[in-house]
Amino acid sequence: MTDQSTLFSDVILNPSGEPVKQYEIQHGRLRTLLYSSKPDDISAQLRVRYDEKQLVFAFGQGVEAVALTEQTVEWLWHSFPQKNADAGEFSESFYTYLQHEARSIGKGDSIHAMIIGALTREIPEGRIWLSWLGTSGLRVLNHRRTPLSLDEGLFPGEGWSPANGVSPDRIRPHSQVFSIHYVERLLIFSSPLRPLIDELPFMGNAALQRVAEAHTQTLPVVLMDIRLYRVNPDPGDVTLQYRWENFSQAVLSWTNSPRATGYRIEQSSSPTFDEVVIVADMTDARQRVHTVQPPSVGETYYRVVPYSQNMPGTPSNPIMITPIQLVPPILQPIEWGQHGFVVTWSKVNQANLYEVEASPDSEFDSSQTMTFYRGTDTTFETEDIQPSGWYFRVRSANSVFAPRSPSQWSNDVQAPKRLPVPYFESVTLARIVWTPVRGAQLYEVRQQSGENNKNQKIHTIEGRNFYEPAKQRPSIYQVRALHRPGDDLTASNWTELVVVNTWLEGERATGRIPIAVPPIEMEDTADALETVETGEPDEDTLELRRKNQMSRTYRRLAIGTAGVGAAGILVLLGLIGGPRLGIGLDPTATPLTRADRDATGTQVIVNQGNATALAELNQQIGRIVSLGTESAFRANQLATRNSNLIEENMGNTVLLDSIYQTATAQANEQANLQATYAADYNGLVATATAQAINIETEHTQSAATATFAVEFMATYNAQAMTQVAGDYQATIDALESAMTPTSGLPVQRFGKTFGFQSLLDWWRQLWP
Numbered sequence: 001m002t003d004q005s006t007l008f009s010d011v012i013l014n015p016s017g018e019p020v021k022q023y024e025i026q027h028g029r030l031r032t033l034l035y036s037s038k039p040d041d042i043s044a045q046l047r048v049r050y051d052e053k054q055l056v057f058a059f060g061q062g063v064e065a066v067a068l069t070e071q072t073v074e075w076l077w078h079s080f081p082q083k084n085a086d087a088g089e090f091s092e093s094f095y096t097y098l099q100h101e102a103r104s105i106g107k108g109d110s111i112h113a114m115i116i117g118a119l120t121r122e123i124p125e126g127r128i129w130l131s132w133l134g135t136s137g138l139r140v141l142n143h144r145r146t147p148l149s150l151d152e153g154l155f156p157g158e159g160w161s162p163a164n165g166v167s168p169d170r171i172r173p174h175s176q177v178f179s180i181h182y183v184e185r186l187l188i189f190s191s192p193l194r195p196l197i198d199e200l201p202f203m204g205n206a207a208l209q210r211v212a213e214a215h216t217q218t219l220p221v222v223l224m225d226i227r228l229y230r231v232n233p234d235p236g237d238v239t240l241q242y243r244w245e246n247f248s249q250a251v252l253s254w255t256n257s258p259r260a261t262g263y264r265i266e267q268s269s270s271p272t273f274d275e276v277v278i279v280a281d282m283t284d285a286r287q288r289v290h291t292v293q294p295p296s297v298g299e300t301y302y303r304v305v306p307y308s309q310n311m312p313g314t315p316s317n318p319i320m321i322t323p324i325q326l327v328p329p330i331l332q333p334i335e336w337g338q339h340g341f342v343v344t345w346s347k348v349n350q351a352n353l354y355e356v357e358a359s360p361d362s363e364f365d366s367s368q369t370m371t372f373y374r375g376t377d378t379t380f381e382t383e384d385i386q387p388s389g390w391y392f393r394v395r396s397a398n399s400v401f402a403p404r405s406p407s408q409w410s411n412d413v414q415a416p417k418r419l420p421v422p423y424f425e426s427v428t429l430a431r432i433v434w435t436p437v438r439g440a441q442l443y444e445v446r447q448q449s450g451e452n453n454k455n456q457k458i459h460t461i462e463g464r465n466f467y468e469p470a471k472q473r474p475s476i477y478q479v480r481a482l483h484r485p486g487d488d489l490t491a492s493n494w495t496e497l498v499v500v501n502t503w504l505e506g507e508r509a510t511g512r513i514p515i516a517v518p519p520i521e522m523e524d525t526a527d528a529l530e531t532v533e534t535g536e537p538d539e540d541t542l543e544l545r546r547k548n549q550m551s552r553t554y555r556r557l558a559i560g561t562a563g564v565g566a567a568g569i570l571v572l573l574g575l576i577g578g579p580r581l582g583i584g585l586d587p588t589a590t591p592l593t594r595a596d597r598d599a600t601g602t603q604v605i606v607n608q609g610n611a612t613a614l615a616e617l618n619q620q621i622g623r624i625v626s627l628g629t630e631s632a633f634r635a636n637q638l639a640t641r642n643s644n645l646i647e648e649n650m651g652n653t654v655l656l657d658s659i660y661q662t663a664t665a666q667a668n669e670q671a672n673l674q675a676t677y678a679a680d681y682n683g684l685v686a687t688a689t690a691q692a693i694n695i696e697t698e699h700t701q702s703a704a705t706a707t708f709a710v711e712f713m714a715t716y717n718a719q720a721m722t723q724v725a726g727d728y729q730a731t732i733d734a735l736e737s738a739m740t741p742t743s744g745l746p747v748q749r750f751g752k753t754f755g756f757q758s759l760l761d762w763w764r765q766l767w768p
Contacts, residue, residue, distance in 0.1 A: 008077070011048035013222070019212060020205045026052045027119060028228040031205070035212035036220035042066050044190055044220040047073045054080060055119040057224065059188050061135065062112030064162065067105045075101060076116055083123050090118075090129045091175035098133070098173070099165045111159035111167070115188055119180070119228075126180025126228075133166065133173040134159035139197055140178060141185035143243040144350070146327060148183070150176060180228055182325070184243075188224040192216060201225065229255065238263075238316040240304045245291060247352040247398050250321050252290045252302060257313065260285050260306035267292075268301050271318045294321045296400050326351055326396045326407035329378070334392060334415045336439020336483070340382030341415045343392050347378050348407070351396035354378065355406065358392045362412055388490050389417040419481040419492040422464070427498050432466040432477055437492065440481035446494065449475040460485075474501035 011023065013034035023030040027050060034046070045065040048057040058072040075097055081090050094116060113134030120127055132138060136152040151174045160166050166173070185201055192215045193200060200223065203211065212221040230241040239255040252265065265279040279302070280290055294300045301320050306313040329345040336342070343356055353376060359369035372392075373380045391414050397406040419437050426433040432445070445459040445466045459466065466477070476499050481492040 008049050008051040010073075011046075011050075013046050020209050022205065025050055025055075026229075027055050027121065028226050031208075031223075031225040033208060033212055033223035033225075034220060035209070035216055037216045041220055044222045045069045046188065046222055046224055048224070049073050049077050053120065053122050056080070057117050057188070059115040059137075059222065059224065060112055061114075061190060061219065061222075062159075063108065063110045064106050064112060068102065068112060068114070071102065071105060072097075072114070072116060076118060080120070081118055081129050083120070083127070085129065085177075087129070087175040087177045090177065091131055091172045094131045094133075094173050094175070095166060098160050102160070103162045103165060106162040109161045109163040111157075111161055113159055114173075117186070117188075121180070125182075128178045128180060128183060128186070129175070130178070131173045131175040135191065136174075137189045137191060137194065139185075139187045139189075140183055141187075141201065142182055142327075143184045144327065145184070145201070148178065181230065183228055186224075186226050186228065188222075190219055190222040192219060192221050193223060237314045238304050238306050240302065240316040240319050242302075242319060242321055244325075244350045244401075246349050248400055249291050249293050252292055252304070254288050254304045254316060256285075256288060257306040259308050260313065262307040263288070264305045264307060264312075265290055265292075266303050266305060266315075268303075268318075269299060271301050271320070273301065273303065273315075273318065292321075294401070321401075326398060326402060326405070328407045328410040329354065329394050329396055331392065331394050331410045331413045334413050336416065336419060336437075337381040338439070339384040340386040341388075341392075342379065342381050343373070343394070344379040345394045345410065348396040351398055351407070352376060353397040353399050354394055355397060356380065356392060356394045357409070358382075358386075358390050360387070360390055362391050362414070364391070364393070364412070384484070386415075388415055390415050418490055419483055421492045421495055422479055422481055424479075424495065424498055427477075427500065429500060430467070432479070432498065432500075434464050434479050434495070436464050437481040439483055440492075442482040442485060444480050444482060444491075446478045446480075447475055448477075474499055 009025070011030070011032065013032055017034075019033055019035040021032050023032075030048070032046065032048075034044075036044075043063060043065055044059075044061045045068075046057065046059045047069045048055065050056070056073060056076040058069040058076065060066075060068040060072070062068070079093065079097075081093070085093075098114075111134065113132075115130070115132040115135060115138055117131070118129045128140075130138065130140075134154070136150070136154060138150065140148040140150065142148055155168060155171055157168055158171065187197070187200060189197065189200070193211075196211060196215070200208070200211075208223070212223075215221060229239055238257050238260075240252065241254065242250050242252050245251045254263070262281070262283045262285055264281050266273060267277045267279050268275055279292060282290070292302065299320055301318045303318045304316040306316075327348060329348055329351075332344040332346075334341050334343055345354070353374065355371055356373035357364065357369065358372045359366050372382060391412045393409045393412045395407045395409045397403070419440055422434040422437050422440075422443070424432065424434050434443075437443075441462070443461055443464060445461065447457045447459065449455045460482075466479075476497050478494040478497060480494045483490040
C-alpha cells in the first residue's frame with residue numbers, strides 16, 4: 001500500500017531539545033512533548049513518520065525505548081495494514097512482529113510498554129488503527145470532545161521484553177480501529193500525565209511545559225497530541241469541515257490558506273453551486289469559524305472561497321451538513337421517588353428530545369417493553385403503580401435535523417426492588433428515632449415483650465419517631481420502611497434488634513442499646529437481653545436512677561414529717577386532757593400535795609428561767625454567728641483584695657524589674673559611652689599636648705636659631721668693620737709716612753713703627 005519512492009518526514013523527540021514542539025502536517029496539527037528531569041534519560045521515546053497519504057507512529061517506554069521505536073516505525077511503515085484490516089488482524093500482526101523481529105534489538109528481560117498507530121486518508125472517511133501493550137496511555141476524542149470507548153484494562157505483568165517477548169503468555173495486544181470522520185483528537189501520553197488527561201487537550205504550550213516540569217517523576221513525560229483533519233476527496237486550497245453546536249446550529253471551520261486575506265462562505269441547494277447564496281464575507285483572514293443554521297428540509301451545501309486582495313482562489317470542497325450524529329445519554333442510578341421511581345440521565349447538547357424505555361428483562365425483548373417517556377427534560381418520575389426491579393434505558397434524538405436518526409440506547413439500569421433499610425439515630429426510654437428512607441410513605445414498628453417475647457405488636461406510623469414507651473420491660477423493637485400500605489414486596493428488611501429496658505426498684509436498671517450505622521449484630525433476642533444485662537448504664541438510665549433516688553428521699557421525708565405531726569398531736573391531747581386525768585402540768589389543777597405542787601411550781605419557774613437563758617444564749621449565738629459570717633465575708637473581701645493587690649504588686653514588680661533592667665542596660669550603655677568619650681578625650685588631650693610641646697620646641701629652636709643668626713651677623717659685621725677700620729688706619733698711616741721727608745728712619749704712628757726704605761717696601765708692608 002506504500003510506495004517506497006514516496007518522500008516522507010520523520011518526527012523524533014529530542015530529550016535535550018525544546019520540550020514542546022508544534023507542527024502543521026498534511027494530516028492535522030501535531031504537538032509533541034518530551035521532558036525529563038535527567039537530560040540523559042532515554043527510557044521513553046516517540047517517533048512519527050508521515051507523507052501526504054498516511055502516518056504511522058510508535059511510542060515505547062523502557063530501557064530499549066529508542067531502538068524499539070525506531071525499528072517499529074520502520075516495520076509499520078513498510079507493513080502498513082490493508083484497507084479492510086480489522087482490529088483483530090492488526091493486533092495479530094503486531095503480536096507476530098513483537099515475538100520475532102522486535103526481539104533482535106537485545107537480550108534483556110526488562111519489561112517495555114508500547115503503543116503503535118497507523119492512519120490513512122486513501123479510503124472513504126479515512127481510518128486509524130491503534131494497538132497497545134503494557135500501557136493504556138491513549139485517548140481518542142470525537143468532534144464533541146467526548147472520549148471514545150477504549151479497552152483500558154491491563155493484565156498483571158503485561159508488557160514485552162527482548163528475552164521473553166509478549167507477557168503473559170497467550171495474550172494479544174489490545175487493538176481498535178476508528179474512522180477519521182468521527183475522530184477529532186488523538187492523544188498518546190506517558191503515565192505521569194494520566195491525572196491531567198482531561199485538561200491536556202485544552203492547555204497551551206507554556207502551560208503544558210509547566211505541567212511537565214511539575215509532574216516529571218522517575219519516568220520522562222511524553223505526549224503526542226494530533227488534531228486530525230477531516231478526510232475529503234478533493235479539499236482544494238481550503239479544507240472545510242463542520243460540527244453540530246446544538247440541536248439547531250452547526251459550526252463551519254476550515255484550514256488556513258497562507259496567501260488568503262479573507263474568506264467568503266457560500267450556500268447552495270446543489271453540489272455544483274449553480275445558484276449561490278452568500279452567507280458571509282470575512283475580511284479578516286484569522287477568522288476561520290462561522291455558525292450557520294441549515295434548513296430543516298432539503299439538501300443544503302456549503303463551501304468556502306479564499307480571497308487574496310479581492311482575487312478569489314480555488315473554492316473548498318462542498319460539504320452537506322448531514323443529520324446530527326447523536327451520542328447516547330448516560331443513565332444515572334435509579335432512585336425511589338415520592339410516588340414511583342426517579343429516572344435521570346445526562347444532557348446531550350445536540351439533542352432536543354429524549355426517549356425512555358422500560359422492560360422487565362435486561363434484553364428488552366419482553367412483550368411488556370414500552371416507552372415510558374418522550375420529552376425534553378432529563379429526568380422524570382414513574383407512576384405509583386410501576387413494578388419494582390424493571391430495567392430502563394434512554395436515547396437522544398433531534399426532531400429537527402435528525403428525526404429518523406436517534407442515538408444508540410444507553411446502558412440499561414435496573415430499578416431497585418426493595419426500599420433501603422433504615423438505621424436508628426437515637427434510642428431512649430422515651431422515644432425511638434431512625435433515618436428517613438427515600439420513597440417510604442409509612443413505617444412499621446414491631447414491638448416484642450414478655451417471657452420469650454410472646455407479646456408482639458405492630459405499629460404503623462407516618463413519621464420517623466416512635467413515642468409509645470413499652471409498658472412491659474424489657475421490650476424489643478424493629479423498624480422497616482413501606483412504599484405503600486400493605487406492600488410487603490417493596491418493603492425494606494427489618495432493622496437489627498434494639499432493646500429498651502427499665503427494672504423496678506431494688507433491681508438493676510440499664511438503658512438502651514444505641515444502634516448506629518452499621519447496627520449492632522445480634523443473632524437472637526436472648527443475645528440482646530444478655531447485652532442489656534451485662535452492659536453499662538447510659539446517661540438516660542443514670543438520670544432515671546437519680547429521679548428514683550429523689551422519689552425515695554421525698555417519701556422518707558413525708559413519713560418523718562407525719563411522725564412528728566402525730567407526736568405533736570399526742571402532746572396536745574396530753575396538755576388538754578391531763579388535768580382531768582390528774583397528770584396535767586398545771587400545779588393548781590392536780591390532786592398533788594402542797595409540797596409537790598410547790599416543787600412543781602418551782603421547777604416550772606426554773607424551767608422558764610432556763611428557757612429564757614437558753615433563748616438569750618441562742619440570740620447571742622445567733623449574733624456571734626452573724627458576726628462570724630460578717631467577719632468571714634469581710635475576711636473573704638480582704639483576701640480577695642489582698643489577692644488582687646498581690647497580683648497588682650506582682651505586675652508592678654514585673655514592671656519595675658523590666659524598668660530596672662532597662663535602666664541598668666541604659667546606665668551600662670551610658671557608662672560605656674562615657675568611658676569611650678573619656679578615652680577619646682584623653683587621647684585628644686594627649687595628642688594636643690604633644691602637638692603643643694612639639695610646637696613649643698620648634699618655636700624655641702626657631703628663637704635660638706634667630707638669636708644665633710642675629711648674634712652671628714652682629715659679630716660678623718663687627719669683625720668686618722674692625723678689619724676695614726684697621727685697613728683704613730694702615731692706609732692713612734702709610735700715606736702719612738709717605739708724606740713725611742724722613743729717609744731711612746722709622747716713623748711711629750698710631751702705636752706702630754714703620755720703616756720705609758722705599759715705596760716698594762711700603763707697598764709690601766701694606767699688602768704682604
